[in-house]
Amino acid sequence: MAVIAEPIAIKPVSRFRFILDRREVLETILVAPAILYVLLLVGLPLLLAIYYSLSAYTIYDPTWKFVGLTNFEQIVDNPTFIQTLTNTFIFTFGSQLLGLVLGKFGAFVLLRPFAGRKIVRALIILPFAVPVALATIAWRWLFDSLYSVINWTLIALGLMERADVPNWLGTPWLAMLCIVIINAWRFFPFAIVIFLAGITAVPQDIIDAATVDGAGFWRRNYQIIMPMILPIVAIGLIFGIVFTFTDLSIVFLLTNGGPVGATSVLGFAGFQTGIVSGDVSHGAAISLFMLPVLLVVVVLMLRFIRRREI
């Protein structure tokens, strides 16, 4: 007769011998370094900024003196700050919109096969790879009040008189347009990559099905492809908004916030007040104005993405 089961000798095994095979233990060990550095590099500076913003801390008088929300009240009462806040929004959303439009257009051009497409694809990444300082200096040359390449081209083509050429960086709204263009120029290769990744991920069967179902180019684009890649584009846009909203490099290198504060943005104003002028508490308070805006943007976007996925 076949033996189906034998009595098993029970050997005691240490409870800790396979402790690393337990999911919750391994999870904790593997995630701990990430949590630790987020706490140290993000959490700690944030707490420090909040601490400074509630005090009267300056580099001349580095003492912890609690002043409540006085710093915030003073900032909000300052009309220059309101302009800075408005500038930040115009700068951020203007350059993102322009970047997205250029990005989508570029992606469609790069999807079509043509001679030298690989080279163009590689070159188009350049604005993203060039250090912002070098790129901005090049742009400064293009927009310079005396030597502007754009203006001299216009004059040489006979489109404008020498007396009428725009003073790009000296006119408030033109200066804003300049920083928007430069930032859009930096952002659009990223947008192209995002759009290319999204569009090529749409299964060919779905596009073919839409074609046979009678959809032309525009309908395929706006009713099938765009809604399908929206989550990817939204993620790209979050990054773009967050990076632009906190950016000060272009303004610092190109206009120094001028003329008359027309291009001052939050990051730049915080830097000027807190670091250059040494008024750490007001600088911290200005910078903290980014926090609620960024939180709202991120929450809105994530909710939007979740809704699209269902």
Add this chain to the structure above:
Amino acid sequence: MSAVSARDIVKKFGEVPAVNGISLTVPDGEFMVLLGPSGCGKTTFLRIICGLEQQTSGDLLIGGTVVNDMPPRARGVAMMFQSYGLYPHYTVRNNIAFPLKTQRMARDKIDRQVSWASQLLGIGHLLDRRPRQLSGGERQRVALARALVREPTALLLDEPLSNLDAKLRTSARQEIKNFQQRVGLTTIYVTHDQVEAMGMGDRIAVIDHGKIRQVGTPTEIYNDPADLFVATFVGAPPMNIVSHNGGSYLGFRPENFLPKEMIDDGAATEFSFRIDRSEYLGSERIVYGVVEGFESKQLITAKLPPAHVAEKSIRPGEWHPFAVKNSELRRFDHDGKRVKAH
């Protein structure tokens, strides 16, 4: 009237011909199956019919009109894709309504058509779901409903069952066939699966290397193969092909290759068969081996009814006299073409 008619269609990708001169007429209401191995050009041909590809030369007629230069939306054919191509961001209702919306049909008429198509396929209860919430079989029905909703001249199906599991495939096969007969819709069905082709097609077009090898009913394809390709592509196991002194070929189906004593009457041709291996499959026994005096690229197979052939009577290594009725022998010339006259 013929629903779809192709005249000498050629499609080249660069220098490579994917479709190499296909002429085929599909009458109204017929279920036509395009059968061939992968890469034979059958899907390219289907894409030419619906207008996703432009043929290099040749004419295509749909409903009697030359449609060579018409875009897909003007051709009035519907296509169902291998992976269905459902729009993931639309509900089932909007998926089905999409082909009507592109025609700018009135809202109430769209609603009527959508409920007609969804009733027809029994998916009325799924209209507010999204494709990802559906099972494979349900997705297939939605894709079918979307194809039918605008009442096309012809329905094109590109390997529609390949994404289903084996069990579902059998029932879906039945369902599509029943449905097609009920609606009487001209259907062109592409597959590489000969069981699907034999089971569903009114007629089958066997395609290889961009050319049609044979068009005929399943019985014609099976019993009267036009050449060696058709003979060996259709049937499982395929037809045995043997040659004598490198000349012409002789073909016979495994189920007609039987022990001599089982062939009771009529003229028969005898072979001496050496058994190498035998497989018992329940309803049949497949025996593999070689025949004396003939060359063959593959092992010769015989499909025996287990009830009539006892296991012990046929063993590996033994020689047995086998025979095929002369009426079941098929002759092919040395180019592989069928020779009909005896």
